Amino acid sequence: MAQTTTFTAAAPPDDAPVRKPRSQLVVQGAIWGFVVLELIFFSVAGRFLSNSDTAFLDLDNMLLLLKQSAPIGIIALGMTIVMINGNIDLSVGATFALSAIVLLDSMTWPFMQALGDWAIPLAWIFALATGTALGFVNGLVVWKTGVDAFIVTLGSMLGYRGLVFMYNGEQPTSHLNWTLVDFAEAQFLGLHTATWFLLGTALVLWLVMTRTVHGRNAYAIGNNREAAVNAGIRVGPHFLLNFMLIGFLAALSAVVFYSESGSVNPNDGMLYELWAITAVVLGGTKLAGGYGSIISTLGGVVAIQLLRKGLGYIGADTETVNLVIGLILIAVLFLDRQLNRKGSEELKT
Amino acid sequence: MTDATPVLRLEGIVKTFPGVRALDGVDLELRPGEVHALMGENGAGKSTLMKVLGGILQPNEGRILIDEAPVVMTSPLEAKGKGVVFIHQELSLADELSVAENIFLGELPRKRFGRVDWTRLYATTDAILKTLNVRFDARTRVGDLSIANQQMVEIARALTVSPRAVIFDEPTASLTDAEKVVLFDVIEDLKAKGVGIIYISHRMEEIFRITDRISVLRDGQYRGTLRTAETTEDEVTQLMIGRSLDLSRSPVRHALGKVALEVRGLSCGHLYRDVSFSVREGEVLGFYGLVGAGRTEIAETLFGLRTPSAGSIRVNGDEVRIGSPVDAIRHGIGLVPEDRKGQGLVLGMNCRDNMTLPQVDDLSTGPFVSDGAEVAIFDQYRDRLDIRTPGWRQIVGNLSGGNQQKIVIGKWLSMRPQVLIVDEPTRGIDVGSKSEIHNLIRDLAAQGYAVIVISSEMPEVLHVSDRIAAMYSGRIMRTFAAEEVTEDSLIQAISGLEPEKVA
Numbered sequence: 115m116a117q118t119t120t121f122t123a124a125a126p127p128d129d130a131p132v133r134k135p136r137s138q139l140v141v142q143g144a145i146w147g148f149v150v151l152e153l154i155f156f157s158v159a160g161r162f163l164s165n166s167d168t169a170f171l172d173l174d175n176m177l178l179l180l181k182q183s184a185p186i187g188i189i190a191l192g193m194t195i196v197m198i199n200g201n202i203d204l205s206v207g208a209t210f211a212l213s214a215i216v217l218l219d220s221m222t223w224p225f226m227q228a229l230g231d232w233a234i235p236l237a238w239i240f241a242l243a244t245g246t247a248l249g250f251v252n253g254l255v256v257w258k259t260g261v262d263a264f265i266v267t268l269g270s271m272l273g274y275r276g277l278v279f280m281y282n283g284e285q286p287t288s289h290l291n292w293t294l295v296d297f298a299e300a301q302f303l304g305l306h307t308a309t310w311f312l313l314g315t316a317l318v319l320w321l322v323m324t325r326t327v328h329g330r331n332a333y334a335i336g337n338n339r340e341a342a343v344n345a346g347i348r349v350g351p352h353f354l355l356n357f358m359l360i361g362f363l364a365a366l367s368a369v370v371f372y373s374e375s376g377s378v379n380p381n382d383g384m385l386y387e388l389w390a391i392t393a394v395v396l397g398g399t400k401l402a403g404g405y406g407s408i409i410s411t412l413g414g415v416v417a418i419q420l421l422r423k424g425l426g427y428i429g430a431d432t433e434t435v436n437l438v439i440g441l442i443l444i445a446v447l448f449l450d451r452q453l454n455r456k457g458s459e460e461l462k463t
Numbered sequence: 464m465t466d467a468t469p470v471l472r473l474e475g476i477v478k479t480f481p482g483v484r485a486l487d488g489v490d491l492e493l494r495p496g497e498v499h500a501l502m503g504e505n506g507a508g509k510s511t512l513m514k515v516l517g518g519i520l521q522p523n524e525g526r527i528l529i530d531e532a533p534v535v536m537t538s539p540l541e542a543k544g545k546g547v548v549f550i551h552q553e554l555s556l557a558d559e560l561s562v563a564e565n566i567f568l569g570e571l572p573r574k575r576f577g578r579v580d581w582t583r584l585y586a587t588t589d590a591i592l593k594t595l596n597v598r599f600d601a602r603t604r605v606g607d608l609s610i611a612n613q614q615m616v617e618i619a620r621a622l623t624v625s626p627r628a629v630i631f632d633e634p635t636a637s638l639t640d641a642e643k644v645v646l647f648d649v650i651e652d653l654k655a656k657g658v659g660i661i662y663i664s665h666r667m668e669e670i671f672r673i674t675d676r677i678s679v680l681r682d683g684q685y686r687g688t689l690r691t692a693e694t695t696e697d698e699v700t701q702l703m704i705g706r707s708l709d710l711s712r713s714p715v716r717h718a719l720g721k722v723a724l725e726v727r728g729l730s731c732g733h734l735y736r737d738v739s740f741s742v743r744e745g746e747v748l749g750f751y752g753l754v755g756a757g758r759t760e761i762a763e764t765l766f767g768l769r770t771p772s773a774g775s776i777r778v779n780g781d782e783v784r785i786g787s788p789v790d791a792i793r794h795g796i797g798l799v800p801e802d803r804k805g806q807g808l809v810l811g812m813n814c815r816d817n818m819t820l821p822q823v824d825d826l827s828t829g830p831f832v833s834d835g836a837e838v839a840i841f842d843q844y845r846d847r848l849d850i851r852t853p854g855w856r857q858i859v860g861n862l863s864g865g866n867q868q869k870i871v872i873g874k875w876l877s878m879r880p881q882v883l884i885v886d887e888p889t890r891g892i893d894v895g896s897k898s899e900i901h902n903l904i905r906d907l908a909a910q911g912y913a914v915i916v917i918s919s920e921m922p923e924v925l926h927v928s929d930r931i932a933a934m935y936s937g938r939i940m941r942t943f944a945a946e947e948v949t950e951d952s953l954i955q956a957i958s959g960l961e962p963e964k965v966a
């Protein structure tokens with residue numbers, strides 16, 4: 115065999131590590147690199163601009179940041195698999211609110227009150243079932259009608275929000291259960307309950323997407339639906355499962371958040387879908403489907419939360435924060451395009 | 464044409480991709496007014512070399528000279544400006560736009576305030592189309608054109624500048640014989656105008672019909688240039704794959720088993736009517752006919768992608784209803800589709816995942832995929848089909864066209880279906896692998912599979928089939944046994960010249 119690395123059939127043993135195309139590596143790792151940059155930037159900038167006396171990188175501050183990124187983070191993780199699958203779900207914010215109402219309101223029902231603290235797991239189940247059922251409706255409609263998920267969930271976003279208002283009008287729905295609050299505020303190994311839920315969800319979904327048949331098929335469907343159908347993959351059930359998953363996760367997010375806060379306004383969760391999509395896209399998942407990674411979405415979630423907190427820390431107001439996040443999103447996508455183009459042959463005349 | 468100064472010269476071109484040295488110091492010289500064939504196995508680097516030449520890829524090393532002056536081309540538009548145009552292996556047209564818009568995409572003639580000058584656009588386009596002798600006009604929507612005509616649009620695009628060199632990358636892969644003749648006329652015209660032409664194809668008969676010289680690449684290295692008039696197919700093959708092929712060997716015919724698939728009176732709207740045939744275990748049934756005769760549609764019906772309007776399908780004697788590919792697979796039917804990129808492959812996934820796609824579920828333990836079993840299957844079929852890839856992790860979209868096709872074939876072979884339907888199995892496949900795939904089809908039959916081969920290449924159907932169904936305009940005109948078939952009778956049958964015979 116020749117010395118050169120010239121490519122011949124027999125040359126490389128099969129599991130010789132094949133480097134991923136560089137652009138892909140850059141893009142997948144990029145979001146975490148960006149997170150590190152943000153950390154450096156805000157710690158340095160904070161020295162000069164912040165009037166708080168704790169450092170930005172203060173441990174408690176960081177733990178809190180993780181906790182606060184959990185509600186949208188959990189939804190964004192679900193959004194990742196829906197988007198890899200080639201769909202999108204705009205109704206997650208409304209699902210979040212409706213599940214929250216079910217969570218809090220169910221604990222005030224007479225038979226539930228009679229159960230004492232046993233009402234808590236039951237209320238959770240009710241809330242999670244609500245979210246899953248709403249996701250089921252989305253998935254079934256997308257599957258059976260063949261209408262684009264964007265349209266279907268745009269409709270259900272409005273519809274589910276309508277249900278939220280029908281429940282209690284403009285009034286907030288409240289119920290504070292101290293056992294629940296204690297649970298939500300607990301810290302295990304330093305991390306808050308919400309953070310554990312976020313990390314747990316990420317781990318499970320990462321396994322689902324990389325290790326299971328469902329995950330493999332979801333990628334295939336998102337990448338080339340026709341080829342997937344030709345391989346005997348039933349597209350509909352995978353859609354349905356993913357919509358149920360994201361519905362479940364929107365409810366889980368509500369469970370995590372409202373266990374502590376104890377009060378839902380009918381407008382809660384609005385724009386969550388957009389924040390979730392922003393995090394997913396920042397993490398490098400393609401809107402068109404077929405590509406994406408759970409771990410990168412986690413990076414996207416942390417990156418956004420860091421920006422919000424960091425900008426606040428150096429004294430920017432909310433409007434500025436949104437403007438900056440918007441600009442960064444566009445810049446990142448532009449960069450991603452540039453990197454992906456280089457060395458790939460997709461470029462056409 | 465003798466030793467005029469070359470229009471184009473490549474010197475020591477090197478191009479690497481992660482894990483692959485696709486081009487390893489390639490030289491090439493193109494003279495004005497010559498048709499220069501570029502040949503080599505799948506993955507030899509032909510398309511990559513042409514992409515370098517067309518400004519799509521940048522070489523790591525080496526020089527490109529136009530009229531003996533070194534140039535650097537960083538985009539296809541720049542290459543076009545220098546007179547080098549590239550007609551791609553895969554068509555890249557915007558379906559929804561008109562022919563004229565496609566041809567001048569990015570360079571639409573303008574009036575003041577940036578308004579498009581439609582009159583001029585259509586007039587110029589029609590003038591170009593006229594030189595090509597085509598039957599459509601500038602306003603036609605590209606999506607309404609046949610593949611052959613779309614190819615003409617690509618060619619017309621090349622003619623908007625007066626080109627010095629035109630590159631054709633496997634232009635005839637999906638053309639009928641009649642359409643090929645038109646293409647060859649266009650090439651003759653260009654040649655007469657002193658344009659240098661680089662022509663990539665795996666089809667020997669074309670190469671010997673229209674080219675003046677042949678350059679051969681092997682594993683990314685330049686292997687030499689031959690004069691077409693002074694060489695033989697065998698010599699070219701030798702240079703390409705390092706051995707000669709014994710194509711004369713006629714396949715062994717062996718005993719057939721029971722009827723595996725039987726189709727009676729199958730119709731599907733106006734696509735095909737009243738089609739009846741059967742395939743036995745151990746038998747290869749060829750479907751020959753012109754593009755559009757309804758062969759692919761029959762295959763799609765058998766695979767559950769179309770619903771027949773009448774007729775019955777029996778598998779192993781039992782009547783079955785095949786409503787989806789899932790049903791088809793359950794009944795042991797596999798389909799290697801005609802359009803590998805659109806229907807066969809998930810381009811963004813790696814080689815192994817593509818190959819095991821229909822069976823991840825069967826290989827899994829519980830909900831989890833089983834990597835080891837999948838790699839084993841991939842290895843087995845990579846060796847068997849000689850698939851050139853640095854490893855299973857390579858993304859399928861990065862493989863050469865022929866190797867992509869082998870992945871699709873491997874995918875279905877590894878499913879061990881009872882009935883395997885292959886639609887144009889060797890489109891875009893090099894001579895070596897082609898005979899490999901033909902042998903494979905014969906081997907499968909020998910092992911008791913029933914195989915249906917759809918092909919537009921007569922030598923291919925004649926070579927692999929035990930029986931041949933000749934189709935014309937949605938009907939099976941006649942079914943021949945391999946022993947009795949002649950080229951003439953086959954051509955007659957597929958042109959509809961022979962009265963239908965009732966079996």
Ligand SMILES: Nc1ncnc2c1ncn2[C@@H]1O[C@H](COP(=O)(O)OP(=O)(O)OP(=O)(O)O)[C@@H](O)[C@H]1O
Nearest residue numbers: 480485505506507508509510511861862863864865
């Ligand atoms: N973008 C890419 N990334 C990685 N490898 C690539 C890329 N493009 C091409 N290759 C590799 O370079 C080699 C040459 O490919 P190329 O497409 O030039 O072959 P070809 O001679 O045109 O083959 P075919 O006859 O099958 O079209 C192949 O091994 C292919 O896998």
Ligand SMILES: [Mg+2]
Nearest residue numbers: 509510552864
């Ligand atoms: Mg090629």
